[in-house]
Amino acid sequence: MKEKSENTESDKRRSPCPVACCLDIMGDRWTLLIVRDLFLGKSRYKDFNSSPEGIPTNILAERLERLAKHDIIEQIPVSEGSKRMKYQLTAKGRALKSVILAMKKWGLEWEEDTEVHISRTTG
Amino acid sequence: MKEKSENTESDKRRSPCPVACCLDIMGDRWTLLIVRDLFLGKSRYKDFNSSPEGIPTNILAERLERLAKHDIIEQIPVSEGSKRMKYQLTAKGRALKSVILAMKKWGLEWEEDTEVHISRTTG
Numbered sequence: 001m002k003e004k005s006e007n008t009e010s011d012k013r014r015s016p017c018p019v020a021c022c023l024d025i026m027g028d029r030w031t032l033l034i035v036r037d038l039f040l041g042k043s044r045y046k047d048f049n050s051s052p053e054g055i056p057t058n059i060l061a062e063r064l065e066r067l068a069k070h071d072i073i074e075q076i077p078v079s080e081g082s083k084r085m086k087y088q089l090t091a092k093g094r095a096l097k098s099v100i101l102a103m104k105k106w107g108l109e110w111e112e113d114t115e116v117h118i119s120r121t122t123g
Numbered sequence: 124m125k126e127k128s129e130n131t132e133s134d135k136r137r138s139p140c141p142v143a144c145c146l147d148i149m150g151d152r153w154t155l156l157i158v159r160d161l162f163l164g165k166s167r168y169k170d171f172n173s174s175p176e177g178i179p180t181n182i183l184a185e186r187l188e189r190l191a192k193h194d195i196i197e198q199i200p201v202s203e204g205s206k207r208m209k210y211q212l213t214a215k216g217r218a219l220k221s222v223i224l225a226m227k228k229w230g231l232e233w234e235e236d237t238e239v240h241i242s243r244t245t246g
Contacts, residue, residue, distance in 0.1 A: 014152075014176035018230020018237040019159050019223060027152035029137075036142050053137035092233045098225040100142060106222060107141020110215045114141040 022099075025070050030055055031063050032103070035089070035096050038073065043086035052117070072096070145222075148193050153178055154186050155226070158212070158219050161196065166209035175240070195219070 014020050026032055033055065037048050048060055055063075064087065067073040072093040075085040089096075107114045137143050149155055156178065160171050171183055178186075187210065190196040195216040198208040212219075230237045 015174075015240075016236060016238045017156075017159070017175070017240065018228075018234060019226045020156060020176055020230075021234040021237050022226040022230045023152050023155060027150070027155070029146050029150035032146060032150070033140075033143060036140070051138075052140070053143055095229055095233060099222065099229060102221040102225045103142045103145040105141075106218055107143075107145045110218060111141060111144040113139060114144050115139045117138075117140065 025066070025072075028063075030059055031067065032096075032100065034060070034063055034067065035072070035093065036100050038087065038089050038093065039097060039100060043088060044078075067093070148189070148195070151186075153182055154190065155219075155223065157183070157186055157190065158195070158216065159223050161210065161212050161216065162220060162223060166211060167201075190216070 013024055026035075030053075033051065033053055034048055037051055042048060042051070045060065045064070048055060048064075049057060064073065068075070070092075071090055073087050074090050076088055078084045078086045104116070108116070136147055149158075153176075156174065156176055157171055160174055165171060165174075168183070168187070171178060171187075172180060187196065191198070193215075194213055196210050197213050199211055201207045201209045227239070231239070
């Protein structure tokens, strides 16, 4: 129960601190990896699911819903008139680029044996 | 069990991606708030514990241990010759400033009613 209560998202903010509010939404091991994948050009459920970290499908579904609820991603048709949908970052989501880049730079500089995989998808 | 397995830290990396490696260590709702507090000048257990988000003591203790294990914080005497210890960021920890600042900027710009509290402590 401890870990559960620690990590279950609540609509209640912990404080007005902008860092805390950012972590209220994205403070977990997976959400920012989906945002990273969107910056890498991935846009479909199966693309996120096939990333090397192996996100469990139930977590992926919940995180996509959460990101959409907070207006960080949105769904659009894969092509004009298509009923199949893909995900894309909103302006609020694209503004997370500096967070992702700061983490990338930190990881490359301070964690051994990290490397950037360029894996743009065309889906 | 799902939430527990989702969030329990493991020494096993999920991938060599620097963003994923950063989140392997700090991908939760609390760890970066402790780093934020250290940047704000806080250095003692009671300082972190009194932050407005109300971090539970068991989580605080575990996160301080984790940050020390990953060489992000270290303990030093509160004054020369003292046996009482305080925490400070290492160079690796101070390098997280860009991550904290990016989250702060994002939160201020995109989340309503966020505000920065200046709360330097002298402890």
